[in-house]
Amino acid sequence: MGTVVELHPRAREEFTSSLGMIVFLASWAMMFAALFFVYGFARSKSLSWPPPGAPSLPVALPALNTAVLLASSATFARGLRELRRGHRSAFTAMVSVTFGLGAVFLGLQLLVFRQVAASGLSLGDGIYGAVFYAFTAFHGLHVAVGLAILLWVLFRSRGAAHGTDRGSLPFSEHNTIAVRVCTMYWHFVDAVWVLMFFTIYVL
Amino acid sequence: MDLQPIHAPPTSFFWKYILSTDHKVIAKQFIWAGLLFLAFGGMLAMAIRWQWAYPGAEVPAVGKLLFPRSGGVITPGTYQSIFTMHGLIMIFFAITPLMIGAFGNYCIPLMIGARDMAFPWLNAMSFWTFVVSQLLILASFGVQLGTAAAGWTTYPPLSTNVGTPGMGQTLVVMAIFVTGMATIMGSVNYVTTVIRFRAPGMTYMRMPLTVWGLWLTAILNVLFVPVLGSAALLLTLDRTFGTQFFIAGAAGGKGDPILFQHLFWIFGHPEVYILILPAWGIVSDMLSFFARKPAYWYKGSVYAMCAVTVLSAVVYGHHMFITGMNPLLGQGFMLLTLIISVPAEVLFLNWLHTIWKGSIKLPSPMLFALGVVFVFGLGGLTGIFLGTISTDLYLHDTMFVVGHFHFTMAAASFLASFSALYFWFPKMFGRTMNESLAKLHFWGSIIGITLVFGGQMVVGYSGQQRRLYDPYQYTFLSHLHGLNKATSFAAFALGLIQLVFVVNFIQSILMGKKAEKNPWKIGTLEWETDSPPAYHNFDVIPTVIRGPHEYSNPEVTKLLGRDWLSQTEVLPEAIEKDAEAAE
Numbered sequence: 001m002g003t004v005v006e007l008h009p010r011a012r013e014e015f016t017s018s019l020g021m022i023v024f025l026a027s028w029a030m031m032f033a034a035l036f037f038v039y040g041f042a043r044s045k046s047l048s049w050p051p052p053g054a055p056s057l058p059v060a061l062p063a064l065n066t067a068v069l070l071a072s073s074a075t076f077a078r079g080l081r082e083l084r085r086g087h088r089s090a091f092t093a094m095v096s097v098t099f100g101l102g103a104v105f106l107g108l109q110l111l112v113f114r115q116v117a118a119s120g121l122s123l124g125d126g127i128y129g130a131v132f133y134a135f136t137a138f139h140g141l142h143v144a145v146g147l148a149i150l151l152w153v154l155f156r157s158r159g160a161a162h163g164t165d166r167g168s169l170p171f172s173e174h175n176t177i178a179v180r181v182c183t184m185y186w187h188f189v190d191a192v193w194v195l196m197f198f199t200i201y202v203l
Numbered sequence: 204m205d206l207q208p209i210h211a212p213p214t215s216f217f218w219k220y221i222l223s224t225d226h227k228v229i230a231k232q233f234i235w236a237g238l239l240f241l242a243f244g245g246m247l248a249m250a251i252r253w254q255w256a257y258p259g260a261e262v263p264a265v266g267k268l269l270f271p272r273s274g275g276v277i278t279p280g281t282y283q284s285i286f287t288m289h290g291l292i293m294i295f296f297a298i299t300p301l302m303i304g305a306f307g308n309y310c311i312p313l314m315i316g317a318r319d320m321a322f323p324w325l326n327a328m329s330f331w332t333f334v335v336s337q338l339l340i341l342a343s344f345g346v347q348l349g350t351a352a353a354g355w356t357t358y359p360p361l362s363t364n365v366g367t368p369g370m371g372q373t374l375v376v377m378a379i380f381v382t383g384m385a386t387i388m389g390s391v392n393y394v395t396t397v398i399r400f401r402a403p404g405m406t407y408m409r410m411p412l413t414v415w416g417l418w419l420t421a422i423l424n425v426l427f428v429p430v431l432g433s434a435a436l437l438l439t440l441d442r443t444f445g446t447q448f449f450i451a452g453a454a455g456g457k458g459d460p461i462l463f464q465h466l467f468w469i470f471g472h473p474e475v476y477i478l479i480l481p482a483w484g485i486v487s488d489m490l491s492f493f494a495r496k497p498a499y500w501y502k503g504s505v506y507a508m509c510a511v512t513v514l515s516a517v518v519y520g521h522h523m524f525i526t527g528m529n530p531l532l533g534q535g536f537m538l539l540t541l542i543i544s545v546p547a548e549v550l551f552l553n554w555l556h557t558i559w560k561g562s563i564k565l566p567s568p569m570l571f572a573l574g575v576v577f578v579f580g581l582g583g584l585t586g587i588f589l590g591t592i593s594t595d596l597y598l599h600d601t602m603f604v605v606g607h608f609h610f611t612m613a614a615a616s617f618l619a620s621f622s623a624l625y626f627w628f629p630k631m632f633g634r635t636m637n638e639s640l641a642k643l644h645f646w647g648s649i650i651g652i653t654l655v656f657g658g659q660m661v662v663g664y665s666g667q668q669r670r671l672y673d674p675y676q677y678t679f680l681s682h683l684h685g686l687n688k689a690t691s692f693a694a695f696a697l698g699l700i701q702l703v704f705v706v707n708f709i710q711s712i713l714m715g716k717k718a719e720k721n722p723w724k725i726g727t728l729e730w731e732t733d734s735p736p737a738y739h740n741f742d743v744i745p746t747v748i749r750g751p752h753e754y755s756n757p758e759v760t761k762l763l764g765r766d767w768l769s770q771t772e773v774l775p776e777a778i779e780k781d782a783e784a785a786e
Contacts, residue, residue, distance in 0.1 A: 012399075016321055020395040027387050027425040034433035034466055038448065041462050051457075123446055126457030130446035134437070 014177045021181045025188045032192050035135055039199060042127040054128050055119040058112065062201045065108045066194060069143075072101035073190045076150075076183050083176050092157055098186070099150045102143055109140055132200060139196055142189045149182050207318040207400070212738035222331075224323035225738060226308045229330050231631065233304030234624075236330075236337060238708075241297035242701075247289035249698050254282055256691035258673035279672045283352035284371075286670060288340075290355025291375065293613065294478070295382050296337055301620045302481045303386070303424070304333065307393055307417045309627060313729035313736065314414050316402025316745045321395040329388035332381060339378035343371040351375035354670065356467055357438065359449035359460045364442050373442050380435040383428045390428070393421035402728070404747035408502060409770065411727050411751040413623075415505055416484020419512045420477050427473040427516070434466035461526055465519075472519035475612050476511055482575060482619030483508060483550060488751070489572035489622055490554050492725050494561025495766055497752040499553045507546035507553070514543045524595050533592055540590035547583060551576075562755065562766075566723070567641035571622030574649045575615050581653075582610030585660060600670075603663030609656040618648065621704070629722050633735040634715030640707040644700060651697025658690030726769040727751045745771045 043049050050056050079094030116132065123133045156178070213219045223229060253262055254277050261267075266275025277285065308326065312319055320326045343350040348369030353362035357376065360366050397418045401410070410418075440446040441458070449463045450456030491498035498504060520528060520536030554576055563569070585607045588594045598604060621644070628636050662683045667674050675681045721730040728745055729736070753759070753768035760766055762775065 016395060016399045019398060020322055020325075020391055023394045023425055024387070024391045027391065027429050030426050031429035031433050034430040034469070035437075037466070037469075038433075038437065038462060041465065042459060045459065123444065124456075126447050127459065130437075130440070130448050130458070134440055134444075134446055134448075138436070 014180065017177045017181055018184065021184045025184065028188065029192075032195075035138070036195070036199065038127075039131050039135070042131065046128075049128075051126060051128050054125060055116070055121050057121075057132065057201050058115055059201050061108060061112050061115065062197055065105055065112070066197045068101050068105050068108065069190050069193050072098045072105070073187050075101065076186050080176060080179055080183050083179055088157070092154065095150060095154055095157070099147060099154070102147045102150065106140060106143055106147075109136065109143075112136075135196060135200065139189070139193060142192070146186050146189050149185065153179060153182055207744065209318070209739040209742075222327055224319070224327045226312050226320050226323070226326060227631070227736065227740075229326050230305045230307075230309035232330050233300045233308060233333075234631075236334065237297050237300035237305060240292050240337065241301065242705075244289055244292035244297050245698055245701065247285050247292065249695065250277060250285050251282075251289060252691040252694040253277070254285075254672070255674070256688040258675060280352065281349070282672050283354075284350050287351050287354050288344075288375075291351070291379070292340065294355065294474070295379060296340060298478055298613075298616050298620065299382075299386065300333060302478065302616055302623075303417070303420060304330070304389060306413075306481065306485070306620070306623045306627070307389065307421065309631065310411075310413055310623075310729070311393055311396055311417055312400065313630075313732070313740060314411050314727055314751075315397060315400060315405050316728045316741060316747065317396060317400035318739045318741065318744070320392045321399055322392050325388050326392050329385045329392070332388065333385035336378045336382035336385060339374050339381060343374035343378070346370040346374065356471070357463075358467070359438065359441070359458075359463050360451065360453075362438060362442075362463075363450050365450070365453075365455070373439065376435050376438050376442070380432055380439070383432040383435070386424050386428050387432075390421040390424035393418060394425060397421075402744050402747055405728075405770075406747075408505070409747055409750045411484075412487035412498065412501070412504055412508075413481070413484040415508055416481045416487075419508055420480040423473045423477045423480070423512060423515065427470045427477070430466060431470035431474075434463060434470065437466075438463065461523075464523055464526060468519040468522040471522065473515045475608070476515040478612050478616045479579075480508060480512070482579075482616045485619045485623050486572045486575045487550070487554065487557075488727075489568055489626065490557045490576075491752040491754065492723065493564045493566065493569035493572070494558040495564065495754040496557060496561040497750075497754060499556035499559075501750065501752065504550055504553050507549040510546040511543060511550075514539060514546070518543060518590075521590050521595070524592050525599050537590060537592050541587065544583070544587065544590075551580065551583070566625075567636075567638060567645055568622045568626035568723075570642065570645040570649075571618045571625065574618040574645065574652075575622065577649070578610050578614040578618065578652060578656075581657075582607055582612075582615060586611065598663065600668060601663040602659045602667045602669050605669045606656045606658075606660030606663055609659065610652075614652045614656060618652075621645075621648070626723070627729075628711065629718030630729055630732075630734050630736070632712050632715070633718050633733075634711050635718045635722065636711040636715060637707050640703050644703045644707065647700030647703065648697065651693055651700060654693035655690055655697055658686060658693065662686055662690070724765070724767050726753050726767050726772075728770055731769060731771065747771055748773065 075094050076098040079091050079098065082090040082094060113133070113136075121129050121132065123129055212225075213223065220228065223232075250262065253260075259276055261275035262269065262277060270276060270278070270281060273281070308320070311317075340350075346369065348371055350371040351357070351362075351367065351374075353367045353372060357372075357379075362372060362376070397410075397414065437446070437448045441448050441450055447456035447458040449460050450458045451460055487498055487504050518536060518540045520532060521540045524533050524536075558573075585603070589598055589604060589607055625636060625641050628634070662674075662680075663669070665680075665683055667680050667683055667687075671677075671680075674687070675684045718734045720732075720734055722734075723730070728741075728747070731745060732740055747770045749768070749770055751770055753770075755766045756768065759768050759774070768774075
């Protein structure tokens with residue numbers, strides 16, 4: 001047996017929670033991996049991509065959207081750092097900005113849908129149409145869930161500030177477990193988007 | 204701060220039995236849910252066997268009640284639904300909750316010396332999500348056009364709206380998605396709990412093999428159930444939102460049905476190991492416990508199970524040899540498939556070595572474990588014919604395949620579940636089961652299983668296709684009617700003998716003899732707690748100093764007058780020194 005490093009109990013608890021989240025995200029990654037498998041499989045069997053007669057997808061607006069989502073990841077990470085330092089108001093501000101950017105992402109994504117629909121691609125247009133609409137919508141659903149989580153984080157940090165949040169972990173500089181786990185989810189959803197952007201729109 | 208504080212147990216009925224976060228209660232909830240659906244799936248099997256014994260004849264007793272519109276006869280459409288739901292219910296709603304839901308939940312924290320799972324709430328959510336999926340399954344029987352009828356594999360185009368219209372199939376596909384969610388929640392918990400909550404001294408190589416099997420299964424579940432989730436999701440989209448992932452050809456679309464098969468088997472092959480790994484773990488432990496010998500080459504068994512876990516991810520193509528797959532790819536999959544038999548063989552030989560020259564005792568858990576060794580041996584050997592392309596071309600989609608996977612996946616995991624149930628019953632319920640009835644249940648089951656699935660293999664080898672409504676319409680199969688009928692009667696007997704278990708189980712829960720703390724004289728941690736254990740499992744988290752299989756050590760027998768040693772027991776110095784010298 002090697003030497004046992006004794007961690008502070010809080011650190012151990014945080015480690016357990018993060019580990020659980022990593023396992024869960026690994027599982028979720030496999031779900032998206034299966035979707036990318038579908039995309040790769042369909043594409044490798046198709047003589048041309050987009051298939052003959054199907055319009056190609058826009059790149060500019062989705063690229064902007066990728067930037068928006070990446071920025072939101074950065075602000076959320078910053079928020080966690082502020083919380084660790086005990087800057088509560090900076091934390092709340094950063095999470096609010098993250099929420100705003102996430103909402104902008106969803107709005108822009110709807111615009112992209114309208115743009116693509118106007119160019120004549122519909123949901124029932126074989127695998128090409130199905131991959132575009134279903135995969136991006138499925139990802140959008142994850143962003144929407146992420147937004148709900150962000151709202152919850154904001155709500156909880158308010159409650160804790162007023163000392164009314166009995167029975168749950170108040171967010172303080174000492175206890176950032178819940179927020180950290182949320183950031184992990186948010187970064188994961190971002191990373192999936194970056195892959196989607198490069199495979200579905202760019203390549 | 205104690206990481207696993209002792210909470211006061213809940214007192215109200217609702218928090219104690221319904222929405223409990225206690226892993227032991229959740230395990231029992233899974234047992235009930237699993238056993239009820241096992242009975243349900245079993246009755247569907249009886250219906251299939253009736254159809255094969257007396258095709259198109261009125262089902263006796265319950266026929267008029269169940270199929271009023273056809274005058275008590277199983278119609279071809281109903282027959283499709285019956286075999287589809289038999290497969291799905293047995294795999295996802297009977298074996299999975301029993302094996303993984305119940306014993307995963309019960310054994311993991313107790314055997315590694317934890318007070319509960321890492322995420323107790325997630326655990327409770329896992330069970331109730333599972334209940335939702337069971338309700339979806341039940342609901343699917345009540346809708347117009349009936350429940351799913353596209354086979355348990357749910358291949359498109361048969362499973363699309365064109366092949367199987369109606370709400371039933373959609374509900375079932377959704378139920379699979381939901382049950383997948385429940386499985387993932389449970390597995391995240393298992394994986395994390397084993398990594399983080401092992402008691403001091405409980406190193407990986409001191410874990411009981413049961414825990415190893417359950418843990419590796421949880422890892423496979425975490426990684427591959429989501430792939431099934433994706434497949435179910437896309438199929439639901441095809442059925443309800445008009446996408447065309449899998450719809451093609453005459454069904455009118457530009458999708459690719461083979462794509463679904465890939466997704467399904469990327470999940471589906473790990474799935475068979477998901478169901479068998481806990482069984483392997485349980486059997487490895489039982490053989491050592493009741494041969495009163497240390498498990499032979501414990502580490503070898505662990506490595507073998509790990510190797511199977513890894514390999515199980517890269518062999519799925521052997522389900523698709525006849526889909527027009529590139530022959531070179533097919534050969535690759537064949538090679539990998541056959542390589543899996545090497546670690547499986549290591550495990551098997553370890554089992555034989557473990558019982559070799561042991562002082563074998565034969566209580567019911569041991570009998571069931573030996574039964575697993577027998578049926579898994581049969582099933583494993585016949586798998587080689589299916590993994591080899593040249594023979595698989597002929598055997599594909601015959602009853603031989605059905606017999607093979609029933610021996611390995613169904614019979615082995617069924618027997619292992621019962622081995623576990625008889626073994627941990629005193630711990631779970633604090634009472635003892637009737638041993639004579641348990642042995643009767645075993646002998647009835649093992650003989651029934653061998654005859655039923657052996658019969659399936661024989662007719663399959665004679666060319667009978669699986670899933671035929673009336674095989675005897677075909678001249679070349681008509682002579683198999685007698686054999687099929689005999690097999691059916693064996694199946695009815697197998698079904699009936701389960702009633703012995705039902706009686707024994709209910710009776711023992713209500714008025715069985717009070718169980719002792721350690722009725723089997725076993726050294727693993729769960730036997731150091733009371734039967735049933737307190738809400739927090741251990742008053743003091745135990746400190747582990749040795750492996751799980753310390754039996755028949757002559758020094759210990761001389762010193763303590765018994766042939767077993769618990770994982771935490773500190774021996775007087777003399778003997779410890781001897782042990783160290785021996786190492």
